[in-house]
Amino acid sequence: LVxxxxxxxxxxxxxxxxxxxxxxxxxxxxxxxxxxxEYHLCYQPVIDLASGRIVGAEALIRWRRSSGxxxxxxxxxxxxxxxxxxxxxxxRVFDLLAEDASDVLRIEPDFHFAVNLSAxxxxxxxxxxxxxxxxxxxxxxxAKLIVxxxxxxxxDLERARETVHSLRRGGIAVAIDDFGTGYxxxxxxxxxxxxxxxxxxxxxHSLGTGSATNQVAARIxxxxxxxxxxxIAEGIETRAQEMILRNLGVHYAQGYLYDxxxxxxxxxxxxxxxxxx
Ligand code: C2E
Ligand code: CA
Ligand code: CA
Ligand code: CA
Numbered sequence: 614l615v616x617x618x619x620x621x622x623x624x625x626x627x628x629x630x631x632x633x634x635x636x637x638x639x640x641x642x643x644x645x646x647x648x649x650x651e652y653h654l655c656y657q658p659v660i661d662l663a664s665g666r667i668v669g670a671e672a673l674i675r676w677r678r679s680s681g682x683x684x685x686x687x688x689x690x691x692x693x694x695x696x697x698x699x700x701x702x703x704x705r706v707f708d709l710l711a712e713d714a715s716d717v718l719r720i721e722p723d724f725h726f727a728v729n730l731s732a733x734x735x736x737x738x739x740x741x742x743x744x745x746x747x748x749x750x751x752x753x754x755x756a757k758l759i760v761x762x763x764x765x766x767x768x769d770l771e772r773a774r775e776t777v778h779s780l781r782r783g784g785i786a787v788a789i790d791d792f793g794t795g796y797x798x799x800x801x802x803x804x805x806x807x808x809x810x811x812x813x814x815x816x817x818h819s820l821g822t823g824s825a826t827n828q829v830a831a832r833i834x835x836x837x838x839x840x841x842x843x844x845i846a847e848g849i850e851t852r853a854q855e856m857i858l859r860n861l862g863v864h865y866a867q868g869y870l871y872d873x874x875x876x877x878x879x880x881x882x883x884x885x886x887x888x889x890x
Contacts, residue, residue, distance in 0.1 A: 669725030814848020
């Protein structure tokens with residue numbers, strides 16, 4: 614038997630996707646959500662594979678509508694990008710992080726935070742100022758902020774390179790997210806001078822399967838190590854995957870094996886427990 618709540622949830626999401634098919638209504642729906650403060654952040658811990666400790670977290674946006682329904686970011690982020698309103702969401706993410714970070718830093722002063730940027734963010738002129746304002750308001754040291762960009766978010770390579778350059782000149786770290794899922798990965802990697810590579814869960818899930826994808830994953834890690842990039846693997850769900858990644862020389866790990874994305878309260882709880890050990 615399918616729970617009725619799930620059916621209602623699916624129906625509401627379908628209705629929302631339908632409503633978001635027009636750009637103007639997407640803009641109206643997102644603006645309403647911002648006005649009603651329906652967005653919040655979850656934090657998924659990042660584990661240092663050498664010590665097994667939580668050293669940072671990725672901020673992931675959540676949208677809980679007044680109906681109680683949770684809309685997954687996979688649905689509303691692409692819609693907001695298309696409707697040209699993603700920068701308003703990024704602005705809210707920065708505001709929320711600025712509010713949340715001090716509680717975390719009080720427990721773990723060396724904690725790092727990762728935020729996700731979209732293409733429009735990478736190509737607008739005020740993004741650097743916004744990020745510097747975020748570090749100032751949040752108290753996150755520049756070296757402890759990681760900006761995650763995907764290949765998808767690089768439309769104008771020249772422009773993206775300038776943004777990455779300015780960020781790194783300011784001491785902020787840059788990661789290429791979902792690495793390997795695009796079609797021009799190697800070319801981008803060679804041209805964008807970044808600090809971290811995030812290996813997509815698609816590759817992590819292929820480890821140990823003897824598939825071609827598995828071999829690609831090993832080569833990506835080898836290449837990243839050759840380029841002196843630090844590697845974060847995401848989507849780790851089993852100890853077997855963890856062991857293979859550690860042996861391949863991956864430094865950081867993120868995945869359900871350790872934690873799902875947590876509420877701020879749950880993250881603080883985890884960090885206090887870790888402190889006590
Ligand atoms: P992403 O940046 O690649 O984030 C990782 C996604 O993988 C998250 O989904 C996370 O919950 C999920 N994940 C983590 N560990 C595991 C695991 O072990 N197994 C599996 N199967 N999944 C795992 P989430 O939170 O639903 O976010 C989906 C995507 O939405 C993100 O992918 C990102 O592209 C986008 N997104 C989320 N928050 C933001 C944001 O604040 N700004 C922007 N621009 N995009 C965001
Ligand atoms: Ca998800
Ligand atoms: Ca990400
Ligand atoms: Ca990713």
